[in-house]
Each structure stands twice: as structure tokens, then as C-alpha cells.
Amino acid sequence: MSDNGSPNGSPASPVVLEMRGVTKTFGPVKANDGISIALRRGEILGLLGENGAGKSTLMKILYGLYRPDSGEILVDGEVAEIHDPKDAVRRGIGMVHQHFTLVPRLTVAENIVLGAEPRKGASLDLEGAARSTEELCDRYGLRVDPRARVSNLSVGEQQRVEILKTLYRDARILVLDEPTAVLTPQETEDLFEVLRELVADGLSIILITHKLGELLGVSDEITIIRDGKVVDTVDASNTDEGALARLMVGRDVLLRVEKKDTKMGEPRLVAEDLTVESNSGTVAVNGVSLTVRAGEILGVAGVDGNGQMELAEALAGTRPAKEGLVYLDGEDVTRLGSEARQGRGLAYVPEDRGNKGLVQDFTLAENNALKTYNEPPISKWGWIYPKVMRRRAAEALRAYDVRPADPDLRAGALSGGNQQKAVLARELSGDPGVIVAAQPTRGVDVGAIEFIHGQLLEQRAEGKAILLISLELEEVRSLADRIVVLYAGEIVGEVGPEATDEELGLLMAGRGAEKSA
Amino acid sequence: MSEGRTNGGAEETESGFRRFLTDSAGALLFPVIAIVIAFVIGAIIVLATGNNPLAAYVALLRGAVGSPSAIGRTLLNATPLIFTGLAVAVAFRAGLFNIGGEGQLYIGAITAAGLGVSLGFLGLFAIVPVLGACIVTGFLWGAIPGFLKARFGAHEVITTIMLNFIAINLATYLALNPLSGGGLVPGTATIEPASRIPVIGLGLGRVGYGLFIALAAAVVVYLLLWRTRLGFRIRAVGLSPGAANYAGMSIGANTILALAIGGSLAGLGGGVEVLGVYGKMSIPFVSNLGFNGIGVALLGRNHPAGVVLGALLFGGLASGAQEMQFATEVPLDLADVLLAVILLFVTATKLVELIVGKRARALASGTRLEKGLGA
Numbered sequence: 001m002s003d004n005g006s007p008n009g010s011p012a013s014p015v016v017l018e019m020r021g022v023t024k025t026f027g028p029v030k031a032n033d034g035i036s037i038a039l040r041r042g043e044i045l046g047l048l049g050e051n052g053a054g055k056s057t058l059m060k061i062l063y064g065l066y067r068p069d070s071g072e073i074l075v076d077g078e079v080a081e082i083h084d085p086k087d088a089v090r091r092g093i094g095m096v097h098q099h100f101t102l103v104p105r106l107t108v109a110e111n112i113v114l115g116a117e118p119r120k121g122a123s124l125d126l127e128g129a130a131r132s133t134e135e136l137c138d139r140y141g142l143r144v145d146p147r148a149r150v151s152n153l154s155v156g157e158q159q160r161v162e163i164l165k166t167l168y169r170d171a172r173i174l175v176l177d178e179p180t181a182v183l184t185p186q187e188t189e190d191l192f193e194v195l196r197e198l199v200a201d202g203l204s205i206i207l208i209t210h211k212l213g214e215l216l217g218v219s220d221e222i223t224i225i226r227d228g229k230v231v232d233t234v235d236a237s238n239t240d241e242g243a244l245a246r247l248m249v250g251r252d253v254l255l256r257v258e259k260k261d262t263k264m265g266e267p268r269l270v271a272e273d274l275t276v277e278s279n280s281g282t283v284a285v286n287g288v289s290l291t292v293r294a295g296e297i298l299g300v301a302g303v304d305g306n307g308q309m310e311l312a313e314a315l316a317g318t319r320p321a322k323e324g325l326v327y328l329d330g331e332d333v334t335r336l337g338s339e340a341r342q343g344r345g346l347a348y349v350p351e352d353r354g355n356k357g358l359v360q361d362f363t364l365a366e367n368n369a370l371k372t373y374n375e376p377p378i379s380k381w382g383w384i385y386p387k388v389m390r391r392r393a394a395e396a397l398r399a400y401d402v403r404p405a406d407p408d409l410r411a412g413a414l415s416g417g418n419q420q421k422a423v424l425a426r427e428l429s430g431d432p433g434v435i436v437a438a439q440p441t442r443g444v445d446v447g448a449i450e451f452i453h454g455q456l457l458e459q460r461a462e463g464k465a466i467l468l469i470s471l472e473l474e475e476v477r478s479l480a481d482r483i484v485v486l487y488a489g490e491i492v493g494e495v496g497p498e499a500t501d502e503e504l505g506l507l508m509a510g511r512g513a514e515k516s517a
Numbered sequence: 518m519s520e521g522r523t524n525g526g527a528e529e530t531e532s533g534f535r536r537f538l539t540d541s542a543g544a545l546l547f548p549v550i551a552i553v554i555a556f557v558i559g560a561i562i563v564l565a566t567g568n569n570p571l572a573a574y575v576a577l578l579r580g581a582v583g584s585p586s587a588i589g590r591t592l593l594n595a596t597p598l599i600f601t602g603l604a605v606a607v608a609f610r611a612g613l614f615n616i617g618g619e620g621q622l623y624i625g626a627i628t629a630a631g632l633g634v635s636l637g638f639l640g641l642f643a644i645v646p647v648l649g650a651c652i653v654t655g656f657l658w659g660a661i662p663g664f665l666k667a668r669f670g671a672h673e674v675i676t677t678i679m680l681n682f683i684a685i686n687l688a689t690y691l692a693l694n695p696l697s698g699g700g701l702v703p704g705t706a707t708i709e710p711a712s713r714i715p716v717i718g719l720g721l722g723r724v725g726y727g728l729f730i731a732l733a734a735a736v737v738v739y740l741l742l743w744r745t746r747l748g749f750r751i752r753a754v755g756l757s758p759g760a761a762n763y764a765g766m767s768i769g770a771n772t773i774l775a776l777a778i779g780g781s782l783a784g785l786g787g788g789v790e791v792l793g794v795y796g797k798m799s800i801p802f803v804s805n806l807g808f809n810g811i812g813v814a815l816l817g818r819n820h821p822a823g824v825v826l827g828a829l830l831f832g833g834l835a836s837g838a839q840e841m842q843f844a845t846e847v848p849l850d851l852a853d854v855l856l857a858v859i860l861l862f863v864t865a866t867k868l869v870e871l872i873v874g875k876r877a878r879a880l881a882s883g884t885r886l887e888k889g890l891g892a
Contacts, residue, residue, distance in 0.1 A: 318763050339765030348763070355759040362756060370753065370764045374746045382746050 013041045015077070016204050017062075017093075017173050022071035024057055031057040032068070033228040039173065044195060044205045046219035046236065048212070048248055050445030052415040054228040055208050059175055063095050064088045075173075091173075094166025098178045100158050104151035108144050108161050109133040112168050136167050141197050155304070156187035163194070174198065175206045180214055184303050185473065185505040192218045210445065212241045212248075213474075224248055249447050259457060259479070265294030267327075268465035269315065269346075269434045274324035276307070276314040276489075284310035286489040287324070292434070292465040297456065299480025299497075300469040303508050307489035308469045309351055312438040315467065316348035317341040328434060342371055347432035349423055351439040351469070353416075357423040360412035364402070367411045368393035368426050400425035401451060417448030424455060435459060438469040453479060473504055548816055548823075551862035552830070559855045563847055573847045580840020581833035587840070589721035592728055593794070595825075595832030597622070597803075599731035600786025601810025602817060602824035603738050604659075604779040608673075609819045610742055611775030612755035617662060617677030619807025620684030621780040624658045625651035625787030627688035630798035631696045633708035633791065643712040648730070648788045655784015656777045658684065663776035667769030673776060681807070692798045704799035714793035727793035731828075734782060735821040741778070742821075751775050783807060812860050831856065 017039040024032040032054045039045045049055045060066045062073060064082040073080050075091045082088050088095070102111050109130040118125040118132070133146035142160045150158060159179060166174055176195075180188045195205055195218060207219055215222055216236055223233045224247040231247050246252055269292040278284035285307040292298045302308055313319035315326060317338035326334045328344050338348070350356040358367050369378050369389045377388050390407040397405035402414070402421045411419060420440065427435070437456065441449045456479060460466055470476045476483055477497050484491045485507035493507045560570035581591050601618040608615035628651045636643040662676035691705075698706030714725045742748035753761040754771040762768055786806070791798055813831055817823025838852030 316763075318765075337765060338763070342765065350763055352759070355757060356763040357760065359753050359757040359760045362753065366749070366753075369749075370760065373749045379746055384744050384746060384749055386744070 013043070015039065016041045016075065017206075018074040018077075019058065019062065020072050020074065022058060022061055022068045022073075024061060024066060024068050030228045032061070032071075034071070035225065035228070035230050036071075037223050037230065037233075039204050039206060040220075041204055042199050042202055043221065044199055044207055044219040046215035046222035047206055047208045047225065048210065048215060048222055048244060049225035050210065050248060050447065051417055051443060052445070053225045053248075055225055056177070057228075058225070059095070059177065059206070059208065062088065062093060062175065089169050089171070092171055093173045093175065094163075094169060094171025096159065096162045096166065096174070096176045096179060098181060100162055102150045102158060102161060104149070106150060107146065108148050108150060108153070108164075109146040111150055111161055112136075112146075112165050114165075116169060132168065133164065136164055140167065140194065140201065142194055154187075155182045156184075156190065159183070159191065160194070163198075171203070173204050173206070175208070177208045178210070179207070180209065180211060181471075182304055184508050185501045186509065188214065210248075212244045215244070216241065226250060245446055249445075260461060262295040262461055262463075264296050264481075265463060266330075267291045267293050268329050269436075269467060270325075270327040271311075271315060272325045272327070274311070274314060274326065275322045276310040276319060277322050278310055283322075284489050285314065288486075288489070288491055289324075290467075290484060290491065292467050294433075294463045294465050295460060296482070297460050297466040297468050297480045299476035299483040300467065300486055301473060301476045301483050301504055301508060302471070302486035304471050306486045308438065308471075308486060310489075311486065312348070312351065312436050312467075312469055315436050316346065316350075318348075339371075342430075342432075345431075345433035347427040347430065347435045349420075349427050349435070349437040349440050351442065353419050353423050358411045358419055360410070362411055363408050364397060364411055364414075364422055365390040365393035365407035367422060368396055368407070370426065372430070396425040396429045397422065399429070400455070415445070417444040420444050420452065421448060424452060428455060428459065433464060435464055435466045436469075437466060439471060440468070441470070441472070441475060449475075473501060477504075548818070548827075548859075548863055551816075551859045554862050555855050555858035558858050559851060562851065562854060566847065568846050573841050573845050573851070576841040576844035576847075577834070577837035577852075579837070579844075581837035583840070585720035586722050587836060589724045590836035590839075591829065591833040592721065592724045593832070594835045595828040596724075596728050596731045596793075597786045597790050597806045598809055598813045598828035598831050599735060599825055600789065601783050601807050602813030602828055603734055603810075603821060604783035604786070604807075605810050605814035606817065606819040606821065606824050607738060607742070607751070607782065608775050608779040609814060610748075610755045611751045611771060612758065613666075613772065613775055614674050615659075615662075615677055615776060615779045616674055616811065617659065617680050617684075617776075617780065617807070618783040618810040619805070620677070620681035621655050621658050621783035622787035622790075622807045623684045623688040623802065624780075625655045625784030626791045626798050626802060627691050627696070627705075627787075628654045628784070629788035629791040630692065630705040630708070633712055634696075634706045637709040637712050640709070640711045644714060644792060647712075647792060648785060651784045651788030652781040653784075655787070656781035658784065659780015660773055660777035663773030666776075667772045673772075677776075688798070688802070689800050692800050692802075696798075698797065702799050704802075705797045707797045708792065710796070712792070713796055714789065723794060725793040727789035730785070730789055732825065734785065735825050738782070739821040747771075747774065783810070812856065815860060816863055830859075 015038050019035065019037050022032050022035045023030070035054065035058055037045065047055050057066065061068050062082070064084040064087050073082055080091050082091065103114065109126065112133050113129040118128040120128065130146040136142070137144055142164060144157055144160050144164065150161060153161070163174070179191060183191060199205060207215065209215055219236045221233055222236050222239070222244065224231045224244065226248060271288055271290050274285055274288045275283060276285035288311060290298065300308060310319060314321045317336060321334055325332055328341060328346055331344065333341050333344065354360065359370065366389065372378055373384060378385060378392065393407035394405065397407065400421045402418050402425060411422065414422065440452050444452065456466060456468065468476065468479055480497055482494060483497060483499060484494045485504065487508060487510040492510060495503060563570040563573050580587055582588055601622060604618045604621060605615050629647050632647045632650050633643060636647060658680070662673045662680060665671040665676050666673050693703060696705045698704060714727050716723060716725045742752060750761065750766045750771050751774070753764065753766060754768055758768050790803065809831055813824055813827040816827035816830065834852045834855060838849045841847050841851065842849045
């Protein structure tokens with residue numbers, strides 16, 4: 001990673017925001033335990049921590065969505081009572097959430113002024129809105145057409161609109177929550193360029209992320225939070241990824257997985273000219289052919305929303321294929337449903353564990369039996385034996401290091417990483433031959449990522465065929481034996497794991513297709 | 518009222534039992550708070566009308582449980598509400614809002630009235646086939662909105678309401694025409710006393726063994742939901758259609774089954790009313806049993822045990838209010854006001870939150886309406 005964290009905010013520049021001894025408890029859980037952070041004018045402060053470490057809670061307190069049990073917030077050295085987001089906005093705090101809050105049918109300018117519309121007499125001054133948007137764009141080098149409809153914008157552009165929204169409300173302190181999760185490498189670089197310009201103009205930024213490398217490239221200081229407490233605040237120019245990971249997790253972490261050579265065998269999962277429709281009836285996957293052999297991990301890279309979900313579902317059998325064929329160990333399973341494919345040894349880790357992988361309000365025992373509830377010994381003659389269900393779940397949860405390993409606990413009560421481990425426990429404990437894993441580490445902390453990667457490689461060593469769909473290039477590169485890139489529902493290229501960010505980025509943006517054609 | 522758990526092996530008995538207690542306390546907390554608030558508001562209303570609330574409530578309590586015959590009236594009122602409450606609860610567990618209990622009950626009632634007369638020669642042995650037929654016709658009637666939803670996406674709230682009108686008019690037509698008894702009171706012919714569900718006695722008045730059928734139905738529903746594959750599927754579909762579909766469960770089939778099972782329960786309730794209480798289907802027939810079932814299910818947090826308690830509260834308020842009207846100047850309608858306020862607070866969780874604080878929210882998960890309506 002580049003190491004150009006030029007300290008914009010020298011120690012001399014004044015502290016614009018300080019949170020002192022912030023504590024917030026939810027029932028028995030101390031989400032924030034006496035957290036103190038300080039943000040200087042013209043500085044980018046990275047906020048680093050695993051999922052559930054307390055980053056989001058802290059930012060929600062700053063934005064007035066939660067009230068702290070104790071502690072105080074100082075803006076420009078003055079104690080600020082922030083009761084709701086309106087107070088926060090009035091104090092010059094702007095928040096860009098991970099999930100955008102834009103109205104797709106309105107234009108960029110309309111979205112930006114929404115809630116604070118300029119008026120001309122009794123009517124809206126939409127021209128004025130467009131004009132002030134253009135001024136903002138020019139001032140900070142944020143390229144967006146104010147008159148374009150938001151629904152026609154790329155994800156990166158929509159994010160810029162979100163930033164503009166806060167700037168329009170005179171934000172001087174900007175909080176960005178996992179802003180790069182939805183961006184290509186190039187878009188990420190563009191975003192960071194914008195952030196650098198903003199701080200050069202005197203704004204101050206808090207950047208929340210769990211991606212270590214990115215923080216090093218862009219932030220001045222990094223505050224690491226673990227278990228609701230500040231572990232350390234370090235200068236970005238004096239640290240490295242390994243040190244940050246250690247601080248974040250509390251122990252040494254293997255950032256690079258060790259991949260042993262395996263012998264590749266017969267094709268186990270094959271798709272031929274697969275065409276799949278999205279929920280809205282448009283073609284989401286267009287004539288995709290791929291082969292995954294025993295002992296191989298085939299990585300599918302691409303920007304979110306290019307047909308990954310539909311491809312995974314068509315392979316797993318939860319979504320019908322419009323055209324084309326799917327073979328499992330040589331057998332045509334195109335017409336078979338997910339249950340039948342699962343019976344033939346296909347495991348599927350869905351990309352959306354919250355809504356698909358788990359029933360949040362079921363216990364872990366029930367979730368663990370979600371696919372085996374109708375098989376002995378859990379069930380006989382239509383009858384279910386909860387005791388067996390709980391015993392099997394307890395074993396699986398322990399084997400896959402789910403914490404807490406309490407089969408009676410609601411799945412929704414677990415952190416993201418542990419939820420994902422619970423899904424993995426269910427999917428892999430049946431000894432499947434083929435695994436379709438869609439974004440298995442999305443929103444999962446470093447410790448859990450390490451564990452999940454280890455599990456996938458173990459399965460690979462056992463001769464399983466694994467299709468790994470991921471938005472994280474680093475993940476695809478370190479795990480996969482071959483990588484195909486999905487763009488607009490088509491495979492636009494295949495590369496080896498040694499491919500550079502540049503190469504993959506071009507393919508992901510759909511620009512590799514013309515070159516190779 | 519634990520969420521489907523009996524204590525397992527010896528090693529977990531203690532924690533299992535403690536969990537059962539906290540679960541039960543959590544499940545009961547909201548309804549109890551709602552009831553307390555409702556009675557406070559009721560007292561203010563009674564005061565405002567120039568009466569003594571204490572006297573009114575004493576009379577209410579006496580009318581509900583003050584004597585064997587009062588208890589009998591309460592149980593008699595509660596019995597059909599257990600059935601219709603279960604009909605709503607089963608559908609709710611599948612994420613569906615069954616407003617069709619009224620019509621399903623009418624379908625069961627007319628089935629029992631017609632078949633009870635023609636099978637009268639079987640004497641006591643007619644009861645089982647007649648009630649069986651009520652379950653079947655209720656099941657088929659309930660399956661209609663299920664099918665419409667699964668096949669065409671028609672919202673079950675609309676279709677079940679519409680089917681109520683059809684069921685009520687269909688039953689009325691049958692009772693007044695082909696099945697008419699021709700007596701002074703309009704309605705079907707009367708079923709032989711030998712073929713009816715016998716009364717329990719013990720000074721409980723007209724309470725029959727139908728009460729035990731209702732309680733048995735609650736146990737069956739409990740076992741169905743938490744101890745069978747079908748129940749597992751229904752609950753999975755209700756809590757997360759996405760995850761259920763991902764696990765290979767059919768959303769459509771389980772939608773149909775959940776509404777049909779609900780229909781069979783309400784249908785059985787109609788049959789038990791005819792065979793156990795009235796001996797015929799007179800026109801007009803008792804109304805609102807189906808609609809009150811919705812309130813019973815909400816109050817009972819869609820758990821079979823809660824439904825039984827909710828039905829007893831509804832039944833007790835109805836019988837107590839009569840006594841209250843006798844003994845004091847307070848009109849019968851106060852019972853309706855109390856029920857309305859209770860339901861308001863049980864469903865409007867935010868309101869109670871304001872009163873008892875946010876912690877209570879976590880305990881109210883079973884009563885959140887949006888789940889049922891959002892499906």
C-alpha cells in the first residue's frame with residue numbers, strides 16, 4: 001500500500017471535534033466504554049475496528065441517533081448537546097451512510113436540496129438548487145450532473161451526491177461509514193482524491209472502515225476500537241497493516257492465507273450458456289459458461305450488482321434458469337430445485353445472510369436445521385425432535401467457533417461474523433461436494449475472515465469444487481485458482497490469481513472486453 | 518408460554534426452566550401492562566360518569582369468576598374464541614393476517630347444523646364425523662385465500678374479508694332454504710339432543726365438553742408449530758420468506774396450508790358452537806366471534822397458551838360486564854372500552870414504551886404487527 005499519508009492536520013491545527021469518555025450500554029453489553037476521540041481541522045481520522053467493536057454506536061451517538069449514558073461531545077471546544085440528527089447538522093456534522101438515502105426518481109439537485117429546499121416566493125426554486133449544486137461540484141471537484149436522475153447514476157456517483165448533500169448543509173465535519181464497500185478500486189481512488197481535496201479546504205473527516213490498507217493510504221491518524229474501548233491512536237505514517245490488524249483483533253492475524261497446491265480433478269459444477277432473469281424481469285446473467293473442478297476454487301470478481309446474486313441462485317437452484325444448463329457431477333440438474341441439488345451435495349452460502357442465510361428470529365438450533373429439519377435423526381414421520389436438533393447444533397457451533405455457541409440463542413443476537421460462521425457450520429457440516437459461496441466474508445471481522453478462508457481452503461484440499469463470488473479483490477486473489485470477471489451479466493475475462501488491481505479493475509469496469517475482443 | 522421449548526436432558530433442566538420463566542414473564546409483561554393501563558383508564562371513565570369504579574370492578578370480577586355459574590358463563594364465552602384465536606395465530610406464524618375467522622366459523626357451523634341433523638340416527642357417535650366434516654369444510658374454505666395469494670398474489674387481508682361476506686350469506690341461505698327447520702325461530706332444523714356435545718355439569722351451566730376440544734386444539738396447534746416439519750416450515754416462512762425459499766421450502770404451499778389450517782380451526786369452532794351450545798344454526802347466528810379472535814390472538818401474542826388466556830379474558834369481561842350493569846349504573850359497553858384500550862396498548866408497543874421504557878420493547882417481539890402485514 002502507498003504510504004502517502006501527508007499530515008494535513010498538523011498537531012498545531014485546532015481540534016474541531018472531541019468526544020470524551022463516551023459510554024453507552026445496551027442491556028448487559030457495553031457498546032462504548034469510555035471512548036475518547038479527537039479530530040483536528042483538516043485531518044482525516046480513520047476509525048478502525050471489527051464488526052461489533054462499537055464504531056457504529058459511537059457515530060450514531062455523534063449524529064444524535066443514540067443518547068450516551070455518560071460522556072460529552074465538544075464541537076470547536078464547546079460542549080454540544082446533540083439530541084437528534086438536526087442538532088448534528090446544525091453543528092456542521094454530516095453523515096454519509098453505508099446504504100444511500102437517495103430518492104432514485106428525483107434529480108441530483110432535487111436530492112441534494114431535499115428537506116432544505118431553496119424557495120422563490122411560495123414555490124420551489126429548482127433552478128437555484130441546480131445552480132448551487134453546480135457551485136459545490138466546482139468547488140470540490142466532485143463531478144456530477146445536477147440535472148441527472150439519481151437512478152441513472154453509478155454507485156460512485158451516488159456516493160458523491162450523498163457527500164454533496166452534507167456539504168450543501170454546510171457540514172464541516174464529515175463522517176463516512178464504510179464508503180468503499182460498494183466501489184471498484186478506481187472509484188475508491190477517485191473518492192479518496194475527493195476526500196483529500198475536502199480536507200485541503202479545511203473540512204475534517206472521520207472515515208470508518210475495516211479495510212486496513214485503505215486507511216493507511218488516506219488517513220492522517222487512526223483510532224483503533226476493540227470491545228467498546230479505544231485500544232490506541234496511531235499516526236498513519238508510522239504503522240503498517242500487520243500492526244493495525246494486531247491492535248484491532250488483539251492477536252497476530254494471518255493477512256495472507258497460505259494456499260497449498262492441490263490436484264485438480266473432474267469438473268464437478270458446470271454451467272453452460274446460463275441466462276437468468278432478475279426479480280424485475282431483466283436479463284441479469286447473460287449466457288455464462290463456467291466449470292469448477294474438484295480441488296479448485298473459481299473466483300468470480302466484479303462490482304456488486306453485475307449478476308453475481310442471480311448467478312449464485314441459479315446454480316444453487318433457488319432461482320430458475322431462463323436458458324442454459326447446470327450440471328452437478330455430470331448430472332443435468334437444471335430442472336431440479338434447491339432441495340434436490342442440496343441432496344446431491346451442493347452447499348450454498350448466500351450473499352445475504354440476514355435475509356436468506358438465517359432466519360433471524362429462529363434459534364441457532366433451528367437455523368442449523370434449516371435444511372435438515374426433515375431428515376432423520378432430527379425428524380421422523382413428520383415429527384421433529386428438538387433435543388436432537390439442539391445437540392447437533394451445539395456440536396456444529398463449537399466446531400465452527402461460533403460465539404456464543406448457545407443453540408438456544410436467537411440468530412439475530414449474534415454479530416455478523418458469528419452469523420456467517422453459523423451459516424458455514426450448517427452448509428459445510430453436511431460434507432458437500434460442491435460449494436457456492438457468495439460473498440462469504442461480507443461485513444465480517446478480520447478474525448472471522450481468517451477462519452472462513454481457512455475453512456474454504458480446507459474444503460478445497462479435500463477435493464471439493466468451490467465457486468467463490470466476492471467483491472473483495474484481495475479475497476478472490478488470495479483464495480482462487482482462477483478468476484473470472486462478471487460485468488453486466490457476462491464473463492468479460494479470465495485471469496490468474498497473480499492479476500494486478502489495474503487489470504481486474506479494467507475488466508470490472510467492463511473495459512477489458514473491448515480490448516480482448 | 519415459552520417459545521416452543523420443553524426442558525431437555527437433565528443437564529439443562531435448570532437453565533431450561535429459568536429460561537422458561539423469563540420467557541413466560543417476557544411474554545406476559547406486555548399484555549399485563551396493557552390490562553393494568555386499560556383498567557386505570559376504565560376507572561377514570563366510570564368516575565366521569567359519576568359512579569364508583571371500585572364497586573363497578575368488584576361487580577365485574579364477581580360476574581366473571583364470582584360463582585360456578587359465573588365461571589361457566591366465562592368459559593362458555595371463551596370456548597369459541599379459543600378456536601378463532603388459534604385460527605388467527607397459526608396464519609400469523611406464517612406471516613399472514615387471517616381476517617376470515619368469522620366466515621370460516623360460519624362455514625363450520627352450517628356444516629355441523631346440516632350434517633348433525635342427517636347423522637342424528639348415530640346418536641353420540643355422530644359427534645366425531647360431524648366435527649371432522651367441520652374441520653374439512655373450514656380447511657377448504659381457508660385454503661381459498663391461501664390459493665389466491667400463492668397463485669395470483671392477492672393479499673390475504675382483502676380476500677379473507679371478502680370471503681367473510683360470501684360465507685355468511687352462503688350459510689344464511691342454506692339455513693333458511695334447503696336446511697330450514699320450518700320452526701318459529703328462523704334457521705336450520707334442531708339436532709337430536711343425543712347427538713350433541715354433552716355439558717360438563719358441576720354447576721357450570723351450559724359449558725360442555727367443547728371446552729376440552731378447544732383446549733386440545735390449542736395443544737395440537739402448539740405441537741404442530743413447534744414439533745412438526747410442517748410447523749417448522751410455517752414458522753420459517755413467516756419469519757423469513759427469503760431464508761425459507763433459500764432452504765428449499767415452498768412459500769406458496771405453506772401459505773395455503775397455514776390459512777387452511779386456520780380455517781379448519783375456526784370451522785371446528787363453529788361446529789362446536791352448534792353441537793355444544795345451540796343445537797341448530799339460527800339466523801341471525803352469533804356474530805363477531807371470528808373478529809374477536811383477532812384480538813384474542815394479538816393479546817395472546819399468537820402463542821396457543823396466550824390465545825387460551827386471551828380468550829378467557831375476553832370471555833370473562835363479557836360475562837362480568839353483565840353483572841356490572843345489573844349491580845351498578847355502569848353500562849355493558851364499558852367492557853368493550855376496556856377491551857379496546859387493552860388491544861390498543863398491546864399492539865401500539867411504542868405507546869407502552871413511552872410509559873415503561875424501551876427495555877420492554879425487546880419483549881414484545883411476538884406482537885409486532887408489521888410482520889404480519891408486510892408479507
